Amino acid sequence: MDSHGQRRTFVKVLVHLKKKYHIRHIRISGYNSRANGIVEHLHYDVRQALVKAADGDQTQWARHAYSVFWSDRITTRRRMGCSPYFAVTGCHPLIPLDISEATYLQPPPTSILSTTDLIVRRAVALQKRFEQLSRLRSNVYATRLANAHCFEIQHAHTI
Known part of the structure; x- marks a missing residue:
């Protein structure tokens, strides 16, 4: 057709x-580059962040989209003076952090970060979340088993 x-x-x-x-x-x-460009300019940062988060592989964009979009929504906008998340909810978002790696202590940037680079840093940190939760769950379970074993040994005569 x-x-x-x-x-x-x-x-x-x-x-x-x-x-x-x-x-x-x-x-x-139809498309008007002068009028639509103002709106679509914000899409540039998201697109570039997707490219960087997926290491340039467009087939992996879907895998990284959730963390890039979340990072974009919690990033402060210069014009607004706050993030879109804060504008809608009235509170600051909680970003999951790794307890053992201390991702909040990432090496300081060597220069001023662009919006795209800031979004990518946050997106990469969010993508590690599943691994971190799995590792944390395993550590907690192992500790519980070890504590139960110690309790049995310490109280062997009273059980």
């Missing part, structure tokens, strides 16, 4: 939606 046929099919669907569900289609103008 050519693009003209697809357009006709799309218009028919819109007419059906209007009749059945009273949903009106609003026509907008």
Whole structure:
């Protein structure tokens, strides 16, 4: 089907939606680089962060998207003076930190971080979260078993 046929099919669907569900289609103008560029400029940082977090492999973007989007939402915007998360909820987000690696003590940046680089740093830290939780769970379980064994030895005569 050519693009003209697809357009006709799309218009028919819109007419059906209007009749059945009273949903009106609003026509907008085509792409306007000056008007749309203002909005799409913010997408640049997210795109670049996805590229960096996935080491340039576009097939891995879906795997890294959650952490990049979360990091983007908790990053302070210069114009707003706060993060979008804070603007919506009125509180600062809690970022999961690794207890043993102390990810909050990452090496200090050698220069001022761009928004993209800040988002990537946070995204990479968030991606480690599952590994950290698994390791933490294993450590807690091993400690519980060791403590139970010590308790049995210490109280062998009273049990």
